[in-house]
Amino acid sequence: MTAPIVTARSRRSAALLRRAWRAGRGLGDDLARARRGLPSSPVTYRHARRLHVRTAGVTSEVLRAALRAVPGPDRVSARRMRAGLSSADRAALAELQRVGLARIDPVLDADAVRRLREFATTAPGVVRHADGSMTRGTYADRPADAILVQIPGDFAWAQGPIQSLMASRRLHQLVGALYGLGAVVHTSQLNWSCVPSSHSPTESSPRFARTWHTDFDGLGAIRVHINLTDVDDGAAPMEYLPGSHRLGALRGRGFRRVDLGEADDAVARRFGRVEPRRLTGPAGTTYLSNPRGLHRAQRPTETDRLFLTLPIQAGSFAGAVTRRRSVPAVDAAFADLAAVPGGPLRLFDVVDAAGRVPTARLVGP
Numbered sequence: 422m423t424a425p426i427v428t429a430r431s432r433r434s435a436a437l438l439r440r441a442w443r444a445g446r447g448l449g450d451d452l453a454r455a456r457r458g459l460p461s462s463p464v465t466y467r468h469a470r471r472l473h474v475r476t477a478g479v480t481s482e483v484l485r486a487a488l489r490a491v492p493g494p495d496r497v498s499a500r501r502m503r504a505g506l507s508s509a510d511r512a513a514l515a516e517l518q519r520v521g522l523a524r525i526d527p528v529l530d531a532d533a534v535r536r537l538r539e540f541a542t543t544a545p546g547v548v549r550h551a552d553g554s555m556t557r558g559t560y561a562d563r564p565a566d567a568i569l570v571q572i573p574g575d576f577a578w579a580q581g582p583i584q585s586l587m588a589s590r591r592l593h594q595l596v597g598a599l600y601g602l603g604a605v606v607h608t609s610q611l612n613w614s615c616v617p618s619s620h621s622p623t624e625s626s627p628r629f630a631r632t633w634h635t636d637f638d639g640l641g642a643i644r645v646h647i648n649l650t651d652v653d654d655g656a657a658p659m660e661y662l663p664g665s666h667r668l669g670a671l672r673g674r675g676f677r678r679v680d681l682g683e684a685d686d687a688v689a690r691r692f693g694r695v696e697p698r699r700l701t702g703p704a705g706t707t708y709l710s711n712p713r714g715l716h717r718a719q720r721p722t723e724t725d726r727l728f729l730t731l732p733i734q735a736g737s738f739a740g741a742v743t744r745r746r747s748v749p750a751v752d753a754a755f756a757d758l759a760a761v762p763g764g765p766l767r768l769f770d771v772v773d774a775a776g777r778v779p780t781a782r783l784v785g786p
């Protein structure tokens with residue numbers, strides 16, 4: 422009997438097959454979990470993201486259509502959701518579909534914006550310096566070479582105004598109307614962009630968000646962006662390239678790493694003539710963007726900017742947030758909605774001051 426010939430190539434093929442089989446099985450489990458409204462695994466997120474970038478969004482469209490076709494807690498009637506919107510929000514929705522970006526009437530009032538600004542001034546954060554190094558500190562005590570102060574989510578989403586934003590039915594309805602899948606709120610980002618002092622060294626490497634990039638927040642999503650300080654051209658408004666969110670717009674070799682911010686040349690070639698939109702406006706100004714489109718941060722030249730971003734995903738499949746977070750609820754609407762199984766706040770577990778899940782949640786339905 423002759424011994425089987427095992428070459429390096431056949432071993433590699435077998436390993437590849439094994440990996441594909443494991444990934445396939447994970448995908449199957451995650452699709453079944455999606456039908457119960459549960460988040461999927463980091464592996465599914467990675468695969469779905471890579472396929473999304475490779476196919477310029479086609480795989481996400483197909484998977485989303487498939488999820489809408491099967492009954493499950495995430496399926497909602499886009500028409501009913503749309504009917505519940507104000508005429509201003511319906512107009513914003515049309516703009517979001519056409520351009521990828523729309524300004525909407527503020528969700529937070531002036532008092533909430535002021536409270537968030539006060540909180541973010543002294544909250545412990547991560548300070549990024551012009552030379553690329555990072556230290557801990559607050560915005561109030563930042564050193565002269567600080568270019569960014571990031572307030573960690575755990576502190577930020579325990580704030581009443583952020584919780585009321587996360588619990589906003591209006592935003593959930595906008596997502597449902599756009600995608601026909603229920604809203605799943607993700608974790609927020611709260612950052613100060615700072616004007617470095619003229620004595621600080623020039624920035625060693627521009628941070629990732631300063632290059633044109635896209636974000637993969639699942640098969641469909643909106644990002645809510647709120648200026649928490651007045652933002653004009655000197656205060657680093659985020660920029661968005663109109664139309665770049667459309668299916669297939671980022672097709673081609675040059676866009677293979679667009680989710681990592683490595684497509685600047687390809688962007689210049691394909692979109693060189695498109696005028697970017699800037700997210701300027703007084704404190705409280707609120708925009709919605711489709712994260713599938715190209716956007717980038719800027720360097721502030723005159724004034725610091727405090728900026729809040731909240732991604733809201735359509736359905737729970739292939740999201741970036743794959744585990745639940747514990748949060749003490751300070752906003753009543755947030756607490757009520759977080760207790761709804763399979764609801765928009767399903768990624769958050771309300772805990773009491775000592776960090777325990779209240780007994781009612783453990784024994785409830």
Ligand SMILES: O=C(O)CCC(=O)C(=O)O
Pocket residue numbers: 630636644657658659660716717718719728730
């Ligand atoms: O800070 C900015 O202006 C950009 C933020 C961004 O890239 C994002 O929200 O995805």
